[in-house]
Amino acid sequence: MRLSDLILPVVIGGILFYGIIKKVDIYAAFIDGAMEGAKAALKIFPYILAVIFAINMFIHSGAEDFIVRILTPITNLLGFPPELLSLSIVKPLSGGGSLGVFQSILDNYGPDSYIGRSASVLMGSSETIFYTTAVYFGAVGIKNIRHTIKVGLIAHVGSIFAALMVCRFFM
Amino acid sequence: MKSVWIFLIGLGFIFSFANGKPETAANVLFFDLQQSVELIIKLIPVMAFWTGLMSIVEKSGILNKLAAVIKPAIRFLFKEVANNTKAVNAIIMTIAANILGIGNSATAFGLKAMHEMQLVNKDKSTANNAMCMFLIINVSSIQLIPLNVIKLRADAGASSPGDILVPTIIATTFSTAIAIIFAKYFERKEVK
Numbered sequence: 058m059r060l061s062d063l064i065l066p067v068v069i070g071g072i073l074f075y076g077i078i079k080k081v082d083i084y085a086a087f088i089d090g091a092m093e094g095a096k097a098a099l100k101i102f103p104y105i106l107a108v109i110f111a112i113n114m115f116i117h118s119g120a121e122d123f124i125v126r127i128l129t130p131i132t133n134l135l136g137f138p139p140e141l142l143s144l145s146i147v148k149p150l151s152g153g154g155s156l157g158v159f160q161s162i163l164d165n166y167g168p169d170s171y172i173g174r175s176a177s178v179l180m181g182s183s184e185t186i187f188y189t190t191a192v193y194f195g196a197v198g199i200k201n202i203r204h205t206i207k208v209g210l211i212a213h214v215g216s217i218f219a220a221l222m223v224c225r226f227f228m
Numbered sequence: 229m230k231s232v233w234i235f236l237i238g239l240g241f242i243f244s245f246a247n248g249k250p251e252t253a254a255n256v257l258f259f260d261l262q263q264s265v266e267l268i269i270k271l272i273p274v275m276a277f278w279t280g281l282m283s284i285v286e287k288s289g290i291l292n293k294l295a296a297v298i299k300p301a302i303r304f305l306f307k308e309v310a311n312n313t314k315a316v317n318a319i320i321m322t323i324a325a326n327i328l329g330i331g332n333s334a335t336a337f338g339l340k341a342m343h344e345m346q347l348v349n350k351d352k353s354t355a356n357n358a359m360c361m362f363l364i365i366n367v368s369s370i371q372l373i374p375l376n377v378i379k380l381r382a383d384a385g386a387s388s389p390g391d392i393l394v395p396t397i398i399a400t401t402f403s404t405a406i407a408i409i410f411a412k413y414f415e416r417k418e419v420k
Contacts, residue, residue: 064328072281072290079288090283094276097339098268106264111233113260114240119247149367150236153263160380168386177381177392181374182399186367187236189338191229193363194355196339197346201354202229204414205363211410212368216403223395 097196104195108188112150121146137221140165140172144179145217149186149210171224178220183213275336282321282340291317305365305408306358308348315344319362329371338366357415361408368407369400 076083115121125142132142140162148155159180166172186209194202244252285291295302295316302310302319309315318341325334341362349356355363374396382389 065330069281072284072288075290076284076288079290081284081287083284086283086287087280089280091276091280093283094279094336094340095272097279097343098272098275098336101271101339102264102268105267106261107233109261109264109267110256111236111240113256114244114252115236117256117260118240118242118244118249118252120236120239120243123243156376156380159377160384163380163384168381168384168389173381173384173386174392174395177374177377178395178399181371181377181392181396182369182403184367184369187232189367190363191233192335193338193342193366194229194359197342199346199353199355199359200230202363203355203360203418204411205355205360205367206229206232208360208364208407208410208414209367212364212403212407215406216369216399219399219402220395223398227395227398 101192101196104192105188107195108191112154112187116147116151116154121150138172138175141176141179141217141221144176145213148179148183149213150188152185152188155180155185175220175224178224179217182216182220184209186210186213271332271335274332275339278321278333278336279340282318282337285317285321286314291320295320305361306345308356308358309345312344312348315341315348318344322362322366323370326366326370327372329373329375334366338362360415361411364407364411365404368404370404371400372397 073083076086121143125146128142128146129139133139144155144158144162147158159176162176163173166176168174168177186206190202190205190209194200194205240252244250292313295313298320299310302316306316306319309319318337322334322337322341325337342359345356345359345362346352349359373393377392377396378389381392
């Protein structure tokens with residue numbers, strides 16, 4: 058048994074138990090909330106659809122390859138490993154896509170190589186920026202998202218930089 | 229978001245023709261779009277379950293003490309909703325679910341938090357500072373234990389699959405710090 062297996066039962070049990078102590082009608086409250094949640098989940102479907110269409114068009118048309126190709130000379134100058142470029146571009150776009158790229162890095166370079174380690178750290182320290190932003194804001198009808206994507210991408214560059222540095226100096 | 233969407237699709241169309249692959253659109257339409265159904269089918273039960281539990285959380289007030297303890301941080305990051313119990317509860321649960329890495333659950337709480345923040349948002353079509361900060365923190369990745377990465381490393385035969393744990397925590401902390409600093413910077417820049 059692992060510690061992570063204990064988290065869910067403790068959280069769920071704790072919430073239910075505390076509700077009973079506080080004399081909340083936990084069944085009615087649960088049904089009310091779940092009704093809201095199910096409706097909210099259905100409402101985000103069009104946004105998920107829209108973002109999946111755009112991301113897959115971008116990746117499968119070869120646009121992503123092209124951007125990797127034009128960026129490679131620049132990143133080479135900076136001493137950035139070209140093998141990580143594709144992962145760096147796909148990760149903010151697509152969780153599933155980045156898993157594929159990550160797997161091929163592990164297969165080609167091995168999980169214990171510098172490339173394999175920094176790819177692992179990058180996978181764990183970055184997120185699917187576009188999908189999350191589209192769905193979260195779409196769900197509540199926000200159109201002007203201001204600086205969200207910009208800062209998200211800055212932080213993404215930050216995690217790429219951190220992944221490379223940490224793997225170079227600490228491992 | 230509209231411009232990002234148009235940008236990705238526009239490049240997609242241009243390159244599908246330039247590369248002699250006009251069938252890309254059809255392939256995406258008939259194969260890749262099915263992912264959206266998978267995602268939503270997986271999301272509905274998890275989301276309904278957690279919002280159900282969240283409504284018990286709200287009625288019992290179990291998070292109130294924790295919310296009071298971290299109030300200064302909440303006020304710094306999410307000023308507009310710092311006194312809104314429902315929004316603060318959902319924000320706490322989103323961040324906790326993200327840190328623990330319980331997959332879809334974070335999305336469930338995240339959407340709930342967005343909903344609560346939108347209720348008190350003055351301009352319904354424009355994100356306020358709290359919403360931007362919330363999204364930015366979420367997309368900077370705050371997951372502490374990347375279980376899926378460790379599993380893939382183990383499958384690939386790593387000598388010690390979990391040795392990336394501490395480096396990942398360092399990188400995640402660094403990127404989240406950058407995210408908060410820049411989010412604050414843009415908040416202030418726009419006021420002027």
